[in-house]
Amino acid sequence: MFDGTLTATRDEGAELARLRGLYDGLLEQPPAGISTGAQTDLAAMARIFDLEADRPPAEVWRDLRAVLMRQADPDISDEEAPASRPLTLMVVEDDAEMAADLTELLTTAGHGVVGPFSDAAAAMTAAGLHAIDLALLDINLAGDQQDSSEGGGVGLARTLKQSWGVPAIFLSGDVAAAARHARLATALVLKPYSGRDVLNGIARAVASGAVAR
Template structure:
């Protein structure tokens, strides 16, 4: 599903700028269609991200744009790791026990405080009222009642906690990209998560 080469290119900002210049005309009224070569590239990216490429190009690019913008950001400078003195209190919500454990261990080793990990939205929602959270790392698809999208709405609207989605569900991430300060697609590495945290802090969405 996921192409690490494209991820690295998007992460440096220049590739995202190129794609915006090439495809943003599709979102104009009336749409400006790119050439056949550009449409073939768009279809290829849709396949990489498991998006339905049979839809009109404007719909495909709308979803891809949302995902790539939240995933990579646009400023290479924001990809620096969060400085050691910037200790954050992070909520982790992930229903895969192995991934939750690895993520918690990585964040703790980086010097951050971790609330959780929680495997369901209900427990995380309760904890949100008990801790001063700087940022929440949420899977979108969760077992039990409620999902990561509903939880993200509660955290952002009720508690003012910014959210990073950690997910393999690209279509859901695209539909709800505005709820998230950043997006990390599975499978991910520790550096991907720390870079997303750094971008969120640098952008002012999370406390430093």
């Protein structure tokens, strides 16, 4: 039975540690400098969490760091996730246990689920057969050769958006990879995540207007 917590099988906390090592210097006095590329990635990461990116990098990182730290620790807050109207959601996740838990979470919340699928090819076939409101995609699909240069989830998000107008949420511990492809996703849910994090991401996508009403 789904218990409200969805945990990753690999060490996704390493990505958060890497980001803190790269950007925490911005919060020092005086602040450390970062490269132009790191500033670009920082702004892209902020936007996929609906944070204002057109500010000094230290302000952007302060707020983004708080979001990432909060999501990384599901015990920080027990606030209830906002409800969303029933949607038809596609789930693409190559970890079978996580996919099953995610499907149970979504159906319990009143949504319809297409999938889950473990590879991009099957998901693209299904997208041509179903009216989908929003796709929840693992950005890196193990063993998926559909687009090995960027991960099957990224190529799938592009196809869903261009061919069927379906918006996507990335499910990933690789925040930097999600930032590089931020234009393809309406939100990011960072692994390991709780059920509340997923429902919050869906609510953000609806509130942003990305999901057709």
